[in-house]
Amino acid sequence: MPTQTVPQNEATISFNGKTISLPVVRGSEGETAISIDKLRGQTGLVTLDPGYGNTGSCRSAITFIDGDKGILRYRGYPIDELAERATFLEVAWLLIFGELPSKPQLEEFRSSVTRHTLLHENFRRFFEAFPKDAHPMAVCASSVAALTTFYQAPETDSNVSESVVRLIAKIPTIAAYAYKHSIGQPSMYPRNDLDYASNFLHMMFATPCESYAPDPILARTLDMLLILHADHEQNCSTSTVRMVGSARANLYASVSAGISALWGPLHGGANQEVIEMLERIEAEEGSAEKFLFKAKDKNDTTRLMGFGHRVYKNYDPRAAILKKHCDEVIKRVGMSSRLLEIAMKLEEIALHDDYFVSRKLYPNVDFYSGVIYKALGIPVNMFTVMFAMGRMPGWIAQWLEMRRDPDFKISRPRQIYTGATQRAYVPVDQRA
Numbered sequence: 290m291p292t293q294t295v296p297q298n299e300a301t302i303s304f305n306g307k308t309i310s311l312p313v314v315r316g317s318e319g320e321t322a323i324s325i326d327k328l329r330g331q332t333g334l335v336t337l338d339p340g341y342g343n344t345g346s347c348r349s350a351i352t353f354i355d356g357d358k359g360i361l362r363y364r365g366y367p368i369d370e371l372a373e374r375a376t377f378l379e380v381a382w383l384l385i386f387g388e389l390p391s392k393p394q395l396e397e398f399r400s401s402v403t404r405h406t407l408l409h410e411n412f413r414r415f416f417e418a419f420p421k422d423a424h425p426m427a428v429c430a431s432s433v434a435a436l437t438t439f440y441q442a443p444e445t446d447s448n449v450s451e452s453v454v455r456l457i458a459k460i461p462t463i464a465a466y467a468y469k470h471s472i473g474q475p476s477m478y479p480r481n482d483l484d485y486a487s488n489f490l491h492m493m494f495a496t497p498c499e500s501y502a503p504d505p506i507l508a509r510t511l512d513m514l515l516i517l518h519a520d521h522e523q524n525c526s527t528s529t530v531r532m533v534g535s536a537r538a539n540l541y542a543s544v545s546a547g548i549s550a551l552w553g554p555l556h557g558g559a560n561q562e563v564i565e566m567l568e569r570i571e572a573e574e575g576s577a578e579k580f581l582f583k584a585k586d587k588n589d590t591t592r593l594m595g596f597g598h599r600v601y602k603n604y605d606p607r608a609a610i611l612k613k614h615c616d617e618v619i620k621r622v623g624m625s626s627r628l629l630e631i632a633m634k635l636e637e638i639a640l641h642d643d644y645f646v647s648r649k650l651y652p653n654v655d656f657y658s659g660v661i662y663k664a665l666g667i668p669v670n671m672f673t674v675m676f677a678m679g680r681m682p683g684w685i686a687q688w689l690e691m692r693r694d695p696d697f698k699i700s701r702p703r704q705i706y707t708g709a710t711q712r713a714y715v716p717v718d719q720r721a
């Protein structure tokens with residue numbers, strides 16, 4: 290007769306002749322963790338987990354990922370359904386408030402966001418102070434932090450919703466101003482008659498000299514890209530937002546830190562690196578095989594950018610959605626499909642190559658997003674800014690959840706010290 294496994298509610302650990310029991314915690318999708326809050330108190334031990342690959346930092350009800358099966362859900366809703374059927378502001382509400390909004394709630398939210406898109410006029414001078422070639426991610430991180438200087442009222446649980454709306458409303462304006470400044474064009478005021486994505490395209494591409502009508506299909510594609518980026522549980526930038534917020538830093542300061550973390554090439558900065566990689570390969574006459582050879586060589590630091598993920602050990606569902614839309618967008622704008630062809634060739638070879646297969650390296654969200662951004666006319670150095678715009682509701686939802694968590698504590702990891710043990714100070718003239 291097969292023996293039935295009874296789910297265990299505790300794990301035991303033995304050290305130095307002493308055994309202690311630690312409670313086992315289960316999530317709603319069956320993930321299991323050992324809660325170690327009592328570990329240090331009872332044994333003197335801490336855990337060591339560089340990169341936090343085995344560490345759950347919080348309980349969260351926002352986003353569920355099953356990396357082995359390639360599943361991503363926001364508040365229980367599959368990402369493909371939301372990407373195809375919802376709008377970005379609807380998803381933002383869902384992430385922040387936990388449920389899909391009713392029609393009046395969505396209308397109220399949309400109108401509130403629309404009415405907060407303007408930046409204080411002094412912000413123009415703020416932008417002027419940056420060098421023309423400043424990276425727009427640096428400009429965005431500084432500008433979001435600077436919002437605190439314009440909205441100085443201390444954040445309370447009752448007025449935090451104003452900061453929430455301001456951040457979602459103003460990040461497209463900040464992003465577009467950063468771009469306009471970098472190319473020496475006048476910044477365009479937001480237009481309240483346009484939806485979120487169309488308004489962003491207007492602020493990016495309109496000039497005061499002629500009329501500009503955002504293409505509804507391209508605006509819808511952009512809205513979908515923002516949905517795909519909206520949250521991804523405890524990744525590097527989100528953990529940064531939570532970490533900074535755990536010191537009770539305000540929402541603007543916490544999100545600004547998240548933007549800086551996202552900028553890194555191993556995180557959101559990868560979408561810029563992907564397109565640069567594809568362009569390099571194109572310039573070398575499409576040598577995908579040669580490039581992959583370098584990416585596999587352990588003596589070479591080259592990586593196949595847009596491939597691999599800490600959590601997904603299967604196809605990233607966001608990459609699958611984007612791949613499907615690439616062709617449509619490229620045809621719509623009449624762009625050459627050469628970069629998409631190179632990307633697809635790289636993917637095809639990699640998915641049959643033992644190096645990538647054995648390490649479970651698949652395309653991640655950044656692999657195809659760059660090709661679509663390029664087709665939308667977004668300059669390469671703005672790609673990660675687009676990611677930040679999309680991630681804004683996720684950062685906000687995670688920050689609010691952290692602040693309201695009954696287990697709330699300032700984040701303060703431990704370490705294993707490996708430096709010199711105590712030694713006496715030697716005056717400079719006596720040192721060898």
Ligand code: ACO
Pocket residue numbers: 554555556557559584585591592593594595596597598599600648650653654655
């Ligand atoms: N190209 C070549 N080899 C790779 C790649 C890649 N893109 N990614 C991982 N590997 C290899 C590593 O060299 C390592 O090989 P080894 O076991 O022989 O040493 C193995 O696969 C495991 O890789 P790690 O770096 O240990 O995996 P980790 O989970 O720490 O890193 C990461 C994940 C950072 C995303 C990594 O896959 C990577 O650098 N990818 C390219 C950058 C990228 O696309 N980042 C975007 C991620 S998605 C996002 O943040 C939105």
